[in-house]
Amino acid sequence: MPELPEVETVRTMLDALIVDQIITGIWRDPDHPGAFVGPDGIDIEDVVRGRGITCIDRRGKYLIISLGDPWSVIAHLRMTGRLLVLPRSAAPVRFEHARIELANGNSVRYGDQRKFGGLRLATPEDVDALDERLGIEPLSSQFRAGNLMPLLARRPGPIKNALLDQGMIAGLGNIYADEALFRARIHPRQAARSLDESSVNRLIRTIRSVLRGAIRNRGTTFSSFENPYGESGANSRNLRVYGRKGEACLRCGQTLEGFRVAGRGTTWCPVCQPLVLNPEKVVD
DNA sequence: CATTACCTGCAA
DNA sequence: TTGCAGGTAATG
Numbered sequence: 001m002p003e004l005p006e007v008e009t010v011r012t013m014l015d016a017l018i019v020d021q022i023i024t025g026i027w028r029d030p031d032h033p034g035a036f037v038g039p040d041g042i043d044i045e046d047v048v049r050g051r052g053i054t055c056i057d058r059r060g061k062y063l064i065i066s067l068g069d070p071w072s073v074i075a076h077l078r079m080t081g082r083l084l085v086l087p088r089s090a091a092p093v094r095f096e097h098a099r100i101e102l103a104n105g106n107s108v109r110y111g112d113q114r115k116f117g118g119l120r121l122a123t124p125e126d127v128d129a130l131d132e133r134l135g136i137e138p139l140s141s142q143f144r145a146g147n148l149m150p151l152l153a154r155r156p157g158p159i160k161n162a163l164l165d166q167g168m169i170a171g172l173g174n175i176y177a178d179e180a181l182f183r184a185r186i187h188p189r190q191a192a193r194s195l196d197e198s199s200v201n202r203l204i205r206t207i208r209s210v211l212r213g214a215i216r217n218r219g220t221t222f223s224s225f226e227n228p229y230g231e232s233g234a235n236s237r238n239l240r241v242y243g244r245k246g247e248a249c250l251r252c253g254q255t256l257e258g259f260r261v262a263g264r265g266t267t268w269c270p271v272c273q274p275l276v277l278n279p280e281k282v283v284d
Numbered sequence: 285c286a287t288t289a290c291c292t293g294c295a296a
Numbered sequence: 297t298t299g300c301a302g303g304t305a306a307t308g
Contacts, residue, residue, distance in 0.1 A: 001301080001302060001303075002303090003303090061303075061304095076303080076304085077303095078291095078302085078303050078304075079291085079292095079301075079302055079303065080291090080292085080293095095292095112291095113291080113292060113293075114290085114291040114292050114293085114301095114302095115290080115291055115292085116290065116291065116302090116303070116304080117303085117304095156285075157285075157286090161285095161286090164303090166303085166304080173302075173303070174301090174302060174303090222301095223293090223294095223301080224293095262286090263286080263287070263288090263302085264301090264302065264303095265300080265301075265302085285308100286307100286308085287306105287307080287308075288305100288306080288307070288308090289304100289305085289306075289307090290303105290304095290305090290306100292301100293300105293301095294299105294300090294301095295298100295299090295300085295301105296297100296298085296299085296300095
């Protein structure tokens with residue numbers, strides 16, 4: 001499940017592999033044209049053919065591939081999407097639904113077993129709208145208690161729901177939300193508005209370190225994630241709670257528990273992450 | 285605000 | 297055979 005570190009890994013590698021390349025054509029799977037869409041009435045191939053790829057940015061879990069002038073391609077891998085760079089002559093990747101051919105003989109392949117994600121030809125207005133819809137970048141200088149506390153204070157519900165809200169913090173998913181909460185020793189169902197400043201600062205630090213560590217390991221491959229070279233990420237060995245329900249806590253030995261929070265499978269340690277029922281924190 | 289739909293492979 | 301995996305849009 002690609003989250004911020006996986007998308008950042010893809011971004012870095014695509015930056016090295018396809019920036020400054022010229023697009024010579026595209027292919028779309030007729031059985032799943034939704035894998036590469038554009039504005040109504042626009043022929044995607046007409047727009048992109050002959051254009052160069054100028055830069056590749058990331059916003060939350062989205063990739064923004066700039067094609068110069070007004071156009072860019074926004075990509076989201078959702079659950080099982082993969083972007084690989086292969087020679088044009090190479091066989092289709094598994095579940096290949098779209099392809100971008102490059103003048104140097106390579107091609108970008110979009111594969112997606114579950115067809116949740118895809119590519120979208122986008123205008124600057126689309127990119128601005130995306131930017132405004134998404135919350136704070138957790139690896140930016142904006143991610144600090146002074147900015148996060150007011151958002152949490154006004155939000156009802158568990159802290160885990162808040163962490164997964166892309167409009168609040170952009171890029172966290174189920175894996176890194178659970179990992180950050182464990183390291184910050186905060187119960188996933190702790191009321192978001194009940195966290196005091198020191199807890200929020202602790203959470204900010206653990207989110208940063210969990211994400212940075214995962215980027216160093218080129219992402220977590222739990223099931224299907226692959227980078228543009230077709231390689232798995234090495235971060236699985238750093239996970240302390242995700243996927244370890246029923247196993248011993250690596251810190252205290254207690255059996256890790258699992259339940260659903262925010263509609264997601266959630267794993268936590270009942271000893272290391274106590275629920276604070278009567279926090280002194282007062283919300284005005 | 286919370287819940288469901290979208291998909292498909294795989295484990296139980 | 298059933299249900300779970302989960303990011304996001306749509307719905308209640």
